[in-house]
Amino acid sequence: MSLIRKIIKPRTARDEYFFVELKKIIGFIPKNLHYYKKAFIHRSIQEVDKESGLPQNYERLEFLGDAMLSAVIAAYLFEEVPSGDEGYLTQMRSKIVSREHLNELGRDLDLLKFVKSTVAKSKFGENIHGNVFEALIGAIYLDRGYNFCEKFIQKRVIIPYVDVPKLEGKITSYKSLFIEWCQKQKKDFQYEVYEDTGKDTVKHFSVKLFLDGKIISKGRATSKKKAEETASKRAYFAFQNEITNN
Structure with a gap:
């Protein structure tokens, strides 16, 4: 056991807190914390990768997470509503992944507490909640793959929030x-x-x-x-x- 402790680099107290809180949110053990840490780095930090020199913030992960979320929701609606045509399915997906809804999801999970930024959190616009929620999905995909992404979206989006009949009457704009x-x-x-x-x-x-x-x-x-x-x-x-x- 002592040999294993020497081989495995122990996490810092901050990383241990992040690991425990993150596990509660995503519902499984994260393998590589690096992806998840990047999901909460605001561009104001101006952090760059030491090797590549590329900016390190959540924006690229946000792009990836948006695509993964859209794919999972599209697959769900395709199976759940066999009578829906392309226009109907597109409209329903838009309602589920609306910016308003994503902001609500990010707030409910209190993701803002993880964000590293030089900007006061009180100065952030509402959209940051949804942005980091999407970035988190992107991090899950890179860390654990599509299946874990799908499980997370099922648990945090589809099961608690998606009710197709109610969504049909929802006004998004x-x-x-x-x-x-x-x-x-x-x-x-x-x-x-x-x-x-x-x-x-x-x-x-x-x-x-x-x-x-x-x-x-x-x-x-x-x-x-x-x-x-x-x-x-x-x-x-x-x-x-x-x-x-x-």
Whole structure:
């Protein structure tokens, strides 16, 4: 036993904590912590690989994880909904892997606690939760392969969250829905960004939504896209009867 201890390099206290917490999240023993550590390195650290000189952060793993998540969900829907055509399956997959849903998954797992960054965590946008969730999937794939990726996604995404009948009625973009209604009804609409006088430490955008020349709603968020979505959501509920009945 003592010989084995000498051969196997012991983990540091920090690595031991990371190992234990990570095992709880992924549900199995990670073999190579290097992949998982990289999944939580923010680009602000400006870390580079000593041998290759390439940047070391979660962005490439995020790309890989996004592809693996999409593949697993696509295979699940293909088997689960044999009557679904390509358009239906694509739409359902988009609802499951929406940025909003991925952010929710990342928050639920409290992945932000592992992120290494020179930026204060309070300054991060919401999307970092989903980004590191995808990066974690990418790390699992490199460490243990497709089957373990599939098991993790089944456990953390499909079993607790995926209900196909409920997803069919879920609205993923109020803006798209509102614009589609305006186009069908031949109504004029316009999103107008106006000056935000708020004193938040993080910059916010404010948007007015006009319908036939009149302001019908406003939205405010940390990005123009989110502000437009907020304004669209408020407009949707203001005109819900007209929109749903046409």
